[in-house]
Amino acid sequence: MTEEELRARFVKPAFPRSARYDPRWALDTLMGPNVLWLAEYLSQAVELKAGMRVLDLGCGKAASSIFLAKEFGVTIWAADLWIAPTDNLARIRTAGVEEHVFPLYAEAHALPLPRGYFDAIVSLDAYHYFGTDDLYLGYVSRFLKPGGVLGIVSPGVREEIATVPKALAPYWEPDFCSFHSPAWWRRHWEKTTLVDILIADFMPDGGKLWHDWDRLCADAGAEERQRQRRVARLRAGCRTAPLAKRRRRSPGRGVADSGQRRRNCIVARKAIT
Numbered sequence: 054m055t056e057e058e059l060r061a062r063f064v065k066p067a068f069p070r071s072a073r074y075d076p077r078w079a080l081d082t083l084m085g086p087n088v089l090w091l092a093e094y095l096s097q098a099v100e101l102k103a104g105m106r107v108l109d110l111g112c113g114k115a116a117s118s119i120f121l122a123k124e125f126g127v128t129i130w131a132a133d134l135w136i137a138p139t140d141n142l143a144r145i146r147t148a149g150v151e152e153h154v155f156p157l158y159a160e161a162h163a164l165p166l167p168r169g170y171f172d173a174i175v176s177l178d179a180y181h182y183f184g185t186d187d188l189y190l191g192y193v194s195r196f197l198k199p200g201g202v203l204g205i206v207s208p209g210v211r212e213e214i215a216t217v218p219k220a221l222a223p224y225w226e227p228d229f230c231s232f233h234s235p236a237w238w239r240r241h242w243e244k245t246t247l248v249d250i251l252i253a254d255f256m257p258d259g260g261k262l263w264h265d266w267d268r269l270c271a272d273a274g275a276e277e278r279q280r281q282r283r284v285a286r287l288r289a290g291c292r293t294a295p296l297a298k299r300r301r302r303s304p305g306r307g308v309a310d311s312g313q314r315r316r317n318c319i320v321a322r323k324a325i326t
C-alpha cells in the first residue's frame with residue numbers, strides 16, 4: 054500500500070485530530086482498534102480540560118494516553134496489564150509528553166492509586182475484559198472524585214446474544230460473552246445507583262469504522278509485522294509484557310460477519326453524595 058493510500062484511508066472527517074497523527078505510528082501501536090478514533094470520539098462526550106487527572110485504564114501501548122495528553126493538556130496515568138510500563142515510557146518520551154503521561158503496570162482489580170483522585174477514567178477497547186463483573190463499577194468508581202466521569206468505548210453487539218446463533222457458531226470464542234449492547238451496560242451501571250448515566254449508545258458508524266480499520270491493517274500488513282517484531286524480541290530474550298497473556302487475533306471477526314458487531318460508548322458521572 055502506498056503512503057498516500059494509507060493516509061487517505063486513515064483520515065476520517067469525523068476525527069480531525071486523529072488525522073494529524075502518523076498512520077504508521079498508529080499501526081505500530083496497534084492492539085486491535087484504531088484507538089485514536091475511539092479516544093477522539095470519547096473526548097467529544099467526556100469534557101477534558103488542561104490539568105485534569107485522567108486514568109487511561111487498559112491503555113495498551115499508551116497511544117490514547119499520548120493522544121489525550123497532547124490534544125487536551127490533561128495529565129494521564131496510563132495503566133495496563135499486558136504491556137510493560139518501560140516500553141510505554143519509551144513511546145511516551147518519543148512523543149514528548151513525559152511530564153504529562155505516567156506509565157503504570159496495573160491489574161484493573163488492584164489499582165495502586167489513591168481513592169477520590171481522578172477527574173475522569175477512560176477505557177478504550179479494554180473495559181469489557183474486567184468491567185462486566187457486577188462488583189467492578191463499585192470498585193473502580195472509588196478512584197473518581199465525586200462528580201468525576203467514567204467513559205468507555207468497547208466492542209458491542211446490536212442485541213444481547215442469549216444463545217450462540219448458528220451463523221456465529223463456527224467463529225465463536227468465549228471472549229465474545231463480554232460483548233454487550235448499550236442497554237445492557239445502562240442496566241449494569243444504573244442498578245448500582247453509584248453513577249448517573251450520561252450516554253449509553255452505539256458509537257455512530259462504529260461497526261463500519263471497525264471493519265475499515267481491520268481492512269486497512271490487513272492491507273498494510275500490520276498484524277504480520279507485529280508478529281515478526283514479537284518473535285524477534287522473544288528471540289532476543291525480551292518479554293514485551295509483564296504477563297504472557299496475548300490475544301490470538303482481532304476479536305469479533307465472526308461477530309462482524311454476522312452483522313452484529315458494534316461499538317458501545319457508555320459515559321457516566323459519579324454521584325455527588
Ligand SMILES: C[S@@+](CC[C@H](N)C(=O)[O-])C[C@H]1O[C@@H](n2cnc3c(N)ncnc32)[C@H](O)[C@@H]1O
Pocket residue numbers: 082083084085086088110111112113114116117132133134135136159160161162176177178179182183
Ligand atoms: C485490546 S487491548 C486495547 C489496548 C488499548 N486501549 C488500545 O485500544 O490500543 C486491551 C487491553 O486491556 C488490558 N487489560 C485486560 N485485562 C486487564 C486487567 N485485568 N487489568 C488491566 N488491564 C487489562 C490489556 O493489558 C490490553 O492492553
